[in-house]
Amino acid sequence: xxxxxxxxxxxxxxxxxENYLEGVFPENSDDTTVRAARYSLMxxxxxxxxxxxxxxxxxxxxxxxxxxxFAAALEMIHTYxxxxxxxxxxxxxxxxxxxxxCHVRYGEATALLAGDLLLNSAFEIxxxxxxxxxxxxxxxxxxxxxxxxxxxxxxxxxxxxxxxxGTVTLDRLEEIQRKKTGALxxxxxxxxxxxxxxxxANQDLCVALTExxxxxxxxxxxxxxxxxxxxxxxxxGKSIGKDAATDKATFVTVYGLDGSKNRLSQEFDSAYxxxxxxxxxxxxxxxxxxxxxYLKGRTN
Amino acid sequence: xxxxxxxxxxxxxxxxxENYLEGVFPENSDDTTVRAARYSLMxxxxxxxxxxxxxxxxxxxxxxxxxxxFAAALEMIHTYxxxxxxxxxxxxxxxxxxxxxCHVRYGEATALLAGDLLLNSAFEIxxxxxxxxxxxxxxxxxxxxxxxxxxxxxxxxxxxxxxxxGTVTLDRLEEIQRKKTGALxxxxxxxxxxxxxxxxANQDLCVALTExxxxxxxxxxxxxxxxxxxxxxxxxGKSIGKDAATDKATFVTVYGLDGSKNRLSQEFDSAYxxxxxxxxxxxxxxxxxxxxxYLKGRTN
Numbered sequence: 001x002x003x004x005x006x007x008x009x010x011x012x013x014x015x016x017x018e019n020y021l022e023g024v025f026p027e028n029s030d031d032t033t034v035r036a037a038r039y040s041l042m043x044x045x046x047x048x049x050x051x052x053x054x055x056x057x058x059x060x061x062x063x064x065x066x067x068x069x070f071a072a073a074l075e076m077i078h079t080y081x082x083x084x085x086x087x088x089x090x091x092x093x094x095x096x097x098x099x100x101x102c103h104v105r106y107g108e109a110t111a112l113l114a115g116d117l118l119l120n121s122a123f124e125i126x127x128x129x130x131x132x133x134x135x136x137x138x139x140x141x142x143x144x145x146x147x148x149x150x151x152x153x154x155x156x157x158x159x160x161x162x163x164x165x166g167t168v169t170l171d172r173l174e175e176i177q178r179k180k181t182g183a184l185x186x187x188x189x190x191x192x193x194x195x196x197x198x199x200x201a202n203q204d205l206c207v208a209l210t211e212x213x214x215x216x217x218x219x220x221x222x223x224x225x226x227x228x229x230x231x232x233x234x235x236x237g238k239s240i241g242k243d244a245a246t247d248k249a250t251f252v253t254v255y256g257l258d259g260s261k262n263r264l265s266q267e268f269d270s271a272y273x274x275x276x277x278x279x280x281x282x283x284x285x286x287x288x289x290x291x292x293x294y295l296k297g298r299t300n
Numbered sequence: 301x302x303x304x305x306x307x308x309x310x311x312x313x314x315x316x317x318e319n320y321l322e323g324v325f326p327e328n329s330d331d332t333t334v335r336a337a338r339y340s341l342m343x344x345x346x347x348x349x350x351x352x353x354x355x356x357x358x359x360x361x362x363x364x365x366x367x368x369x370f371a372a373a374l375e376m377i378h379t380y381x382x383x384x385x386x387x388x389x390x391x392x393x394x395x396x397x398x399x400x401x402c403h404v405r406y407g408e409a410t411a412l413l414a415g416d417l418l419l420n421s422a423f424e425i426x427x428x429x430x431x432x433x434x435x436x437x438x439x440x441x442x443x444x445x446x447x448x449x450x451x452x453x454x455x456x457x458x459x460x461x462x463x464x465x466g467t468v469t470l471d472r473l474e475e476i477q478r479k480k481t482g483a484l485x486x487x488x489x490x491x492x493x494x495x496x497x498x499x500x501a502n503q504d505l506c507v508a509l510t511e512x513x514x515x516x517x518x519x520x521x522x523x524x525x526x527x528x529x530x531x532x533x534x535x536x537g538k539s540i541g542k543d544a545a546t547d548k549a550t551f552v553t554v555y556g557l558d559g560s561k562n563r564l565s566q567e568f569d570s571a572y573x574x575x576x577x578x579x580x581x582x583x584x585x586x587x588x589x590x591x592x593x594y595l596k597g598r599t600n
Contacts, residue, residue, distance in 0.1 A: 025450075033458035034450060084416060087389075089408035108389035109461050112412070113454055116384060119416065120449040123423040127442040130430045138438065142427040149420040150325075150334060154413055158333035161409050 006290035010051055017050040018042070020072045024121065036106040036114035037121075041079050043099050048220075048295075049188040050075045055291060056209070057192035059283050060199050066133050070140060070191050073122040077148045078184060080118035081157070083111055090161065119148075133195065140194035147187035156180025160248075168249035174218070176249070181224075182217030189213040205281055212274035212288075219267035220295065222260055225250040229257065231300065268296050306590035310351055317350040318342070320372045324421065336406040336414035337421075341379050343399050348520075348595075349488040350375045355591060356509070357492035359583050360499050366433050370440060370491050373422040377448045378484060380418035381457070383411055390461065419448075433495065440494035447487035456480025460548075468549035474518070476549070481524075482517030489513040505581055512574035512588075519567035520595065525550040526560055531600065568596050 025038035050071035057067040086093040086101040087108060094104050103111035126141040146152055156179030163176060189209050194200055229252055251260045271292055279285040325338035350371035357367040386393040386401040387408060394404050403411035426441040446452055456479025463476060489509050494500055529552055551560045571592055579585040 031450070031455065031458050032462060033454065080416075084412055087412065089387075089412060110458070112384055112387065112389060113458055113461070116380075116415075116419065117450050117454045117458075119419055120445060120454060123426075124442060124445040124449055126423075126427070127430065127438055127445050130427065130438040131435060131442060134434065135431060138427055138430040142424060142431060145420060145424040145427050149424055150331070150417050154333065154417045154420060155331065158331050158410070158413055158417075161413070162332060 004287050004290040006287070006294045009055075009287060010046075010291070010294070013051040013054045014047045016054060016068065017047050017071055017075060020068055021075065024072065024076070024125075032106065032110050033113045033117055036102055036110045037079075037117045039105060040083050040096075040102045040114060041076065041118065044097050047075060049078055049184055052185065052291070053188040053191055055287055056189050059278075059285065059288065060192050060196045062192045062196045062198075066129065066137065066195050067192055069125045069129050070137075070144065070195070071188075073125045074144060074184060074188055074191070076118045076122040076125075077144070077153075080115040080122070081148075081153060083115040083118070085157070087111060136195045136197060136200060140191045143190060143194060144187045147183040152179055152183030152187075156183065163249045168254065170254055173249050173251065173254050177218060177221040177251075178214070181221045182214060185217040185220065186210065186213035189216075202281070205278070205283075208274055208277040208281065212271055212278065215267045215271035215274060216292070216295070219264055219271060222251045222264045222267065223295070223298065225252045226257065226260055226264065227300065228252070268292070304587050304590040306587070306594045309355075309587055310346075310591070310594070313351040313354045314347045316354060316368065317347050317371055317375060320368055321375065324372065324376070324425075332406060332410050333413045333417055336402055336410045337379075337417045339405060340383050340396075340402045340414060341376060341418065344397050347375060349378055349484055352485065352591070353488040353491055355587055356489050357496075359578075359585065359588065360492050360496045362492045362496040362498075366429065366437065366495050367492055369425045369429050370437075370444070370495070371488075373425040374444060374484060374488055374491070376418045376422040376425075377444070377453075380415040380422070381448075381453060383415040383418070385457070387411060436495045436497060436500065440491045443490060443494060444487045447483040452479050452483030452487075456483065463549045468554065470554055473549050473551065473554050477518060477521040477551075478514070481521045482514060485517040485520065486510065486513035489516075502581070505578070505583075508574055508577040508581065512571055512578065515567045515571035515574060516592065516595070519564055519571060522551045522560055522564045522567065523595070523598065525552045526557065526564065527600065528552070529557065568592065 021041055025034050025041065027038065029035050029038070053067060053071040053074060054064075057064065082096060083102045085091050086096055087103055093101055095101065099105075101111075102114055106114065123141075123145070126137075126144060130138040130141055148154065150158075156176050159172070159176045160180055163172065168176075189212065190206075193206060193209055199205055228250065251263065255263060272289070275285050275288055275292065278288070321341055325334050325341065327338065329335050329338070353367060353371040353374060354364075357364065382396060383402045385391050386396060387403055393401055395401065401411075402414055406414065423441075423445070426437075426444060430438040430441055448454065450458075456476050459472070459476045460480055463472065468476075489512065490506075493506060493509055499505055528550065551563065555563060572589070575585050575588055575592065578588070
């Protein structure tokens with residue numbers, strides 16, 4: 001058993017990220033789009049991506065000043081994707097994190113622009129880092145851009161909206177999820193690697209972090225799909241049973257519930273194996289192990 | 301009279317940009333979102349922003365290899381903004397450049413993602429430049445990001461969707477247009493300045509280019525508003541009379557048609573005065589003058 005109090009550690013990291021995010025869009029702006037962007041950005045959530053980025057950053061003894069703006073930018077990209085995903089022409093969701101979605105609260109046109117604003121502002125922050133910290137920051141920024149783009153998250157969303165459970169193959173489903181959910185998680189984990197001038201030539205570390213990211217990403221999505229059928233809206237903070245109702249391809253519809261649980265268990269085993277490899281390279285992985293335990297046990 | 305054949309010069313610049321854009325999204329991609337992004341990007345248009353950027357770049361004897369990707373990225377940002385603007389929840393336009401708009405052709409969900417893809421891909425290109433050409437390129441990239449963002453184009457769109465002709469003041473209308481149209485044109489003109497290591501410390505040049513951009517941007521929008529009431533859909537390649545029908549604030553609704561023409565004439569006079577300042581700093585401004593003449597006389 002690890003003696004890390006992971007919920008406390010995560011809440012400290014989360015506070016650090018949220019303090020930074022507080023300053024991105026001013027409260028009570030005259031501009032409705034800014035208020036809408038702030039609403040969706042500050043409505044809460046687990047902040048998994050930026051928390052993970054700061055955790056890996058500390059493990060690599062990287063510079064917090066370099067990393068924190070990237071962590072915020074990644075959360076802003078994640079938030080824009082949720083706002084656009086929730087729109088009527090996409091998933092048409094009314095509830096997110098227990099609160100009205102952006103378009104329900106501010107109208108569709110403003111929600112569309114608020115998403116655009118979040119994506120654009122994330123790149124303003126990333127380019128500021130490229131100005132201040134040179135090539136390693138620019139490389140990390142390009143990696144985030146690719147993870148969010150046509151070969152990453154947007155590519156996954158595009159496959160997703162053209163996939164229905166009756167026709168999708170397992171390979172296709174994995175491709176969707178690696179791009180849609182996995183890519184940004186991988187960016188969270190590799191950004192501190194790219195910006196760490198001490199470690200960014202360590203190829204073994206690069207491989208181990210990438211493998212950890214890959215297994216964590218898949219297990220994250222499989223867990224989400226299981227929770228969508230097994231949890232309640234009160235616990236989950238969003239509509240449940242939506243995937244089945246919309247005939248959307250998920251791991252549960254393709255593998256079945258038991259099959260999904262077996263695969264989930266395998267993916268977590270592989271994630272732990274990657275952590276042991278990282279540890280063998282000389283890094284303290286206690287908190288990463290506890291974080292992985294937390295994700296394995298989460299109920300929302 | 302200038303002896304520059306401006307239509308020929310513009311078409312050479314346009315071909316240069318379009319050759320680059322051809323390679324951004326592959327033809328016949330399996331991914332519908334990529335096809336939709338390519339459709340809107342390659343459907344044509346005057347390519348005013350990238351053409352202007354290349355023109356200024358040549359005037360400053362800047363490096364084409366540095367500038368061309370920025371020119372393409374700016375056109376991609378412009379195209380994303382058109383796709384999102386045309387969506388049913390915004391302007392609900394069916395026709396753009398004489399062709400069906402992106403959502404009419406590919407559906408709303410795909411058009412939304414295609415816009416996101418264009419914006420994201422533009423920043424992938426910009427960050428690639430920041431990796432290859434260091435701080436001056438990162439500075440130019442940040443300027444483009446700010447021009448496209450909350451203090452620029454998105455800020456202008458946000459003001460625009462909350463403004464109706466009965467209530468908008470002249471100051472507010474100018475603010476909308478400076479942000480919505482002017483900001484990207486300014487970015488087109490200043491990007492070669494930022495990346496030119498020979499000239500980017502010349503503050504007089506910076507001021508003169510910024511003033512030229514400001515007058516050109518306003519005159520561009522006033523001209524658009526006049527054409528919306530005086531032109532035909534055949535010549536313009538899009539719906540006309542739409543501004544009046546939707547009770548949208550434009551220079552014509554606020555100034556009247558004659559007032560708008562007077563203001564247009566003043567703005568062009570100021571643009572020519574800025575060009576004379578640029579010339580006095582030792583630059584060959586023949587083509588810039590001809591380009592300004594062209595914009596003054598345009599009928600679509």
